[in-house]
Amino acid sequence: MFCPKCGTEVRDEDQFCSKCGASIYGAEPDQQYTSYNAQPQYAPVDNRKSKLVAGLLQLFLGGFGVGRFYLGYTSIGVAQLLVSCLTCGIGAIWPFIDAILILSGQVPADADGNTLKD
Ligand SMILES: [Zn+2]
Incomplete structure (x- = not known):
């Protein structure tokens, strides 16, 4: 030894x-x-984004793509902002549908791939 x-x-x-x-x-x-x-072991921080917050942001401010910006989908948010502006609001039907998709769980994760919490 x-x-x-x-x-x-x-x-x-x-x-x-x-x-x-x-x-x-x-x-x-x-x-x-x-x-x-x-060294103390720190519990992992739950920094997942809320599906409810994202859905409500998208529902009320979807014309500005806010719900998508919140989830990190910057390009989709910009596209929704532009479409809503260029169509004088008619195109806001897209973010409105998007809000329903988010709230119904059809958008399972944010742009970083983290699942959304309820
Ligand atoms: Zn020795």
């Missing part, structure tokens, strides 16, 4: 290292190593 402190090979029946004198059995783990492993 080997000395836990200096790595020198020592006889199995030895209790102390012949080179550095460290105890072979019950050796204290390195202090830095111990404190490093004692």
Whole structure:
């Protein structure tokens, strides 16, 4: 076996290292190593976006693509904004339908692929 402190090979029946004198059995783990492993584990943060928030934003502000911007679909949001403006509001039927799709769960994830929470 080997000395836990200096790595020198020592006889199995030895209790102390012949080179550095460290105890072979019950050796204290390195202090830095111990404190490093004692770091508190932080619970993962639930930063998923809300389906309800996205749907309501899209329902009331869908003409500006707000619900889609909220979900990170920037290009779709811009497209809805442009379509609504260029058609003097008639094109806002698209974001309105989009809002229903979001609220009914047809848009399962945001632009980053994170599933939406209810
Ligand atoms: Zn040693």
